[in-house]
Amino acid sequence: xxxxxxxxxxxxxxxxxxxxxxxxxxxxxxxxxxxxxxxxxxxxxxxxxxxxxxxxxxxxxxxxxxxxxxxxxxxxxxxxxxxxxxxxxxxxxxxxxxxxxxxxxxxxxxxxxxxxxxxxxxxxxxxxxxxxxxxxxxxxxxxxxxxxxxxxxxxxxxxxxxxxxxxxxxxxxxxxxxxxxxxxxxxxxxxxxxxxxxxxxxxxxxxxxxxxxxxxxxxxxxxxxxxxxxxxxxxxxxxxxxxxxxxxxxxxxxxxxxxxxxxxxxxxxxxxxxxxxxxxxxxxxxxxxxxxxxxxxxxxxxxxxxxxxxxxxxxxxxxxxxxxxxxxxxxxxxxxxxxxxxxxxxxxxxxxxxxxxxxxxxxxxxxxxxxxxxxxxxxxxxxxxxxxxxxxxxxxxxxxxxxxxxxxxxxxxxxxxxxxxxxxxxxxxxxxxxxxxxxxxxxxxxxxxxxxxxxxxxxxxxxxxxxxxxxxxxxxxxxxxxxxxxxxxxxxxxxxxxxxxxxxxxxxxxxxxxxxxxxxxxxxxxxxxxxxxxxxxxxxxxxxxxxxxxxxxxxxxxxxxxxxxxxxxxxxxxxxxxxxxxxxxxxxxxxxxxxxxxxxxxxxxxxxxxxxxxxxxxxxxxxxxxxxxxxxxxxxxxxxxxxxxxxxxxxxxxxxxxxxxxxxxxxxxxxxxxxxxxxxxxxxxxxxxxxxxxxxxxxxxxxxxxxxxxxxxxxxxxxxxxxxxxxxxxxxx
Amino acid sequence: xxxxxxxxxxxxxxxxxxxxxxxxxxxxxxxxxxxxxxxxxxxxxxxxxxxxxxxxxxxxxxxxxxxxxxxxxxxxxxxxxxxxxxxxxxxxxxxxxxxxxxxxxxxxxxxxxxxxxxxxxxxxxxxxxxxxxxxxxxxxxxxxxxxxxxxxxxxxxxxxxxxxxxxxxxxxxxxxxxxxxxxxxxxxxxxxxxxxxxxxxxxxxxxxxxxxxx
Numbered sequence: 001x002x003x004x005x006x007x008x009x010x011x012x013x014x015x016x017x018x019x020x021x022x023x024x025x026x027x028x029x030x031x032x033x034x035x036x037x038x039x040x041x042x043x044x045x046x047x048x049x050x051x052x053x054x055x056x057x058x059x060x061x062x063x064x065x066x067x068x069x070x071x072x073x074x075x076x077x078x079x080x081x082x083x084x085x086x087x088x089x090x091x092x093x094x095x096x097x098x099x100x101x102x103x104x105x106x107x108x109x110x111x112x113x114x115x116x117x118x119x120x121x122x123x124x125x126x127x128x129x130x131x132x133x134x135x136x137x138x139x140x141x142x143x144x145x146x147x148x149x150x151x152x153x154x155x156x157x158x159x160x161x162x163x164x165x166x167x168x169x170x171x172x173x174x175x176x177x178x179x180x181x182x183x184x185x186x187x188x189x190x191x192x193x194x195x196x197x198x199x200x201x202x203x204x205x206x207x208x209x210x211x212x213x214x215x216x217x218x219x220x221x222x223x224x225x226x227x228x229x230x231x232x233x234x235x236x237x238x239x240x241x242x243x244x245x246x247x248x249x250x251x252x253x254x255x256x257x258x259x260x261x262x263x264x265x266x267x268x269x270x271x272x273x274x275x276x277x278x279x280x281x282x283x284x285x286x287x288x289x290x291x292x293x294x295x296x297x298x299x300x301x302x303x304x305x306x307x308x309x310x311x312x313x314x315x316x317x318x319x320x321x322x323x324x325x326x327x328x329x330x331x332x333x334x335x336x337x338x339x340x341x342x343x344x345x346x347x348x349x350x351x352x353x354x355x356x357x358x359x360x361x362x363x364x365x366x367x368x369x370x371x372x373x374x375x376x377x378x379x380x381x382x383x384x385x386x387x388x389x390x391x392x393x394x395x396x397x398x399x400x401x402x403x404x405x406x407x408x409x410x411x412x413x414x415x416x417x418x419x420x421x422x423x424x425x426x427x428x429x430x431x432x433x434x435x436x437x438x439x440x441x442x443x444x445x446x447x448x449x450x451x452x453x454x455x456x457x458x459x460x461x462x463x464x465x466x467x468x469x470x471x472x473x474x475x476x477x478x479x480x481x482x483x484x485x486x487x488x489x490x491x492x493x494x495x496x497x498x499x500x501x502x503x504x505x506x507x508x509x510x511x512x513x514x515x516x517x518x519x520x521x522x523x524x525x526x527x528x529x530x531x532x533x534x535x536x537x538x539x540x541x542x543x544x545x546x547x548x549x550x551x552x553x554x555x556x557x558x559x560x561x562x563x564x565x566x567x568x569x570x571x572x573x574x575x576x577x578x579x580x581x582x583x584x585x586x587x588x589x590x591x592x593x594x595x596x597x598x599x600x601x602x603x604x605x606x607x608x609x610x611x612x613x614x615x616x617x618x619x620x621x622x623x624x625x626x627x628x629x630x631x632x633x634x635x636x637x638x639x640x641x642x643x644x645x646x647x648x649x650x651x652x653x654x655x656x657x658x659x660x661x662x663x664x665x666x667x668x669x670x671x672x673x674x675x676x677x678x679x680x681x682x683x684x685x686x687x688x689x690x691x692x693x694x695x696x697x698x699x700x701x702x703x704x705x706x707x708x709x710x711x712x713x714x715x716x717x718x719x720x721x722x723x724x725x726x727x728x729x730x731x732x733x
Numbered sequence: 734x735x736x737x738x739x740x741x742x743x744x745x746x747x748x749x750x751x752x753x754x755x756x757x758x759x760x761x762x763x764x765x766x767x768x769x770x771x772x773x774x775x776x777x778x779x780x781x782x783x784x785x786x787x788x789x790x791x792x793x794x795x796x797x798x799x800x801x802x803x804x805x806x807x808x809x810x811x812x813x814x815x816x817x818x819x820x821x822x823x824x825x826x827x828x829x830x831x832x833x834x835x836x837x838x839x840x841x842x843x844x845x846x847x848x849x850x851x852x853x854x855x856x857x858x859x860x861x862x863x864x865x866x867x868x869x870x871x872x873x874x875x876x877x878x879x880x881x882x883x884x885x886x887x888x889x890x891x892x893x894x895x896x897x898x899x900x901x902x903x904x905x906x907x908x909x910x911x912x913x914x915x916x917x918x919x920x921x922x923x924x925x926x927x928x929x930x931x932x933x934x935x936x937x938x939x940x941x942x943x944x945x946x947x
Contacts, residue, residue: 154846158877159787161748246746246790338745423846425877427927428785430752444932559932 078529217313486616580666836885
């Protein structure tokens with residue numbers, strides 16, 4: 001017997017994205033040629049998107065344990081203990097390729113998918129965040145993708161009633177063809193209500209809850225998410241799923257009610273590879289088999305082939321394991337939420353996935369073949385030499401520091417993202433204490449006096465130039481944002497967006513940046529509890545920057561001690577806290593990805609975070625804001641704009657004024673406080689962290705005296721440029 | 734004496750019922766979630782809150798399908814008897830669709846969803862809904878909606894709240910909230926249930942909930 005041929009005249013396995021050696025392995029494992037539906041299932045489950053066959057060996061380097069970890073990577077989402085018998089559940093996930101092909105639905109269903117990961121654990125979603133990257137706004141296509149992706153996130157997120165509390169948006173020509181849409185969801189659940197996806201109990205029922213199954217999203221995980229983008233992308237539009245947020249809302253309510261009533265043995269969402277992935281994960285994790293009767297799956301349209309039913313990525317569906325005695329109650333609960341709950345099969349002791357179609361067995365695969373027997377690949381590690389530092393004398397000194405400052409404020413990467421976050425419901429649930437636009441979103445943990453601070457961040461230029469240090473910087477920038485609110489960073493999630501790992505130095509960058517992230521996470525005591533990998537983000541015009549997006553969750557034991565980023569009180573002292581020297585290498589001021597940015601010092605950051613948390617707990621700080629893109633001058637301006645009050649600072653002489661004002665690097669925070677608190681804050685500084693008073697809050701302008709050169713700009717001008725930049729770029733079109 | 738009962742309606746797609754219920758508790762009343770298929774309000778109901786959200790996914794028009802559910806018949810009877818009804822955001826849309834308040838809510842002039850803190854000016858101090866606030870006093874309450882531009886004849890209603898400053902959504906006369914002429918039915922686009930907790934920045938939303946049991 002020989003492999004089935006596809007429509008194009010090539011073998012079907014090849015059309016489905018499998019390599020000849022992978023097909024041989026399928027045949028060897030099965031001891032026979034697979035049936036067509038079986039082959040489709042292997043092609044999806046062995047795709048990069050589902051199997052992580054290139055990245056899994058590298059991910060083993062992450063710290064994943066710690067005293068707070070309740071559930072680490074491997075389940076639908078990770079969970080950490082936050083006291084009061086509660087756990088915070090969270091994960092970040094990419095929806096890059098669908099968004100590049102159809103941005104509205106791609107981004108919308110990205111939100112839908114990550115939310116279902118959270119409810120699969122039994123948790124109530126309480127916050128959403130997004131990390132978005134597009135080409136520059138002078139490109140019509142990038143403006144289109146940006147507008148539509150934001151609208152899609154708003155459309156879906158607003159309708160399902162989860163507040164959007166933060167994230168980031170960046171623009172760079174490297175993302176022109178391959179935009180990045182990463183969405184993170186955070187939920188809360190009592191420890192004793194945490195659900196696993198492991199199927200259990202011989203004879204228990206397999207129940208599909210939610211939407212009917214249609215043809216949308218067939219092959220999304222393989223042909224879309226595990227291949228480079230090219231000229232035929234428009235043809236892939238039918239592979240993008242279509243979202244229905246109203247059904248998702250009903251699904252959230254229904255699943256939480258089922259879990260609350262103790263009616264579920266296990267729960268799993270249907271995402272990439274649909275029923276195939278959900279069922280094989282549940283069977284493998286529970287070390288059981290599952291028998292599915294495909295004729296019982298409610299369909300939205302007639303004429304689906306069995307393989308299509310098995311891999312359709314129709315949205316808003318969950319798969320549950322239910323004891324037979326509870327079936328009536330489950331169906332009735334679903335009816336009250338105006339949803340279908342359908343018994344489509346049962347738990348068996350075979351360890352196999354069996355599918356019946358019109359009475360005939362069309363699939364018989366040991367589930368471990370699908371989930372655990374994928375061939376893993378070592379990525380090539382073609383190291384790049386360390387880049388040379390920038391020679392400052394080659395960077396022209398600006399004639400007008402104020403003009404240079406305003407230009408930076410208007411850089412869309414630095415400018416206010418109000419145009420984005422005003423399109424999102426930031427508040428629903430009445431728990432949002434710190435809204436988007438600050439360092440991190442702060443949300444109350446319902447029913448307690450605690451709060452969490454959450455953020456998403458990445459240092460992609462740094463990662464491109466020196467991947468190990470860039471991986472560290474990505475972690476530390478995100479954690480610093482959380483620490484500025486006074487929260488203690490307790491755990492992390494990551495979304496690794498990279499190009500084709502087999503080409504150029506991408507594999508090496510992937511490996512090195514993971515090593516850097518792992519070392520930084522270990523140093524600050526924040527283990528990874530969930531994550532996602534998105535490879536092949538490249539087009540014929542080239543790869544994206546290596547973009548390891550890091551989500552950090554921090555905990556505030558007393559919500560009322562949280563700190564914002566705004567200068568609030570005239571006469572407050574402005575204090576620079578942290579370590580490191582400003583440099584122009586890979587800075588927004590330099591304006592290009594070049595040079596050798598200073599290496600972070602994770603141990604110093606850990607000390608900085610302890611100082612910030614202790615200062616906040618003692619209510620010593622009025623504000624704290626991370627010095628990141630645009631350097632000290634931009635950080636000062638942002639705090640001043642947020643509070644509507646000016647500032648006057650003096651930075652030590654000894655370096656060029658532009659470098660002092662706009663240079664980046666190290667771990668630095670601009671804080672403001674009652675002058676009487678400076679000594680108490682200084683007393684909290686451990687080795688590696690310096691506390692320096694640099695100025696005073698007040699007036700209606702922001703002025704910086706850098707070694708004799710003074711730049712002063714009115715608050716009004718700074719705000720106008722900063723607020724107006726992105727709307728102007730979109731309107732100019 | 735037991736606490737007065739306030740029915741908090743729940744349609745498929747309602748989102749703000751839990752926050753609204755907490756706000757009802759905050760004024761010393763007992764919130765009772767009330768299902769859209771019920772034909773009667775809970776025994777002893779003194780007032781009704783229709784919380785925000787996307788009932789029926791905004792299919793057809795925001796509020797259109799919810800306004801035709803069995804529970805809305807009971808709400809109409811409650812209002813006709815002089816009982817108080819507070820509709821917030823989608824609840825306001827439902828009140829307009831059901832004819833309990835005049836006018837319609839059109840898409841925002843920007844055609845986009847907007848989430849922002851608003852300063853609302855008391856335009857009519859004669860209703861219970863703004864407590865003792867004088868005309869011209871402000872309440873700081875956030876809004877978040879896509880279809881919030883009230884359109885209709887201001888003479889057919891009592892304008893209770895207006896947006897101060899720039900008109901955010903293109904509503905007639907910067908209207909943010911109206912009541913019927915009798916003053917017992919109130920609808921507004923901003924979210925008073927999001928302005929109950931000092932840690933969230935404002936407690937100005939409390940007066941609207943206090944009016945339910947005043």
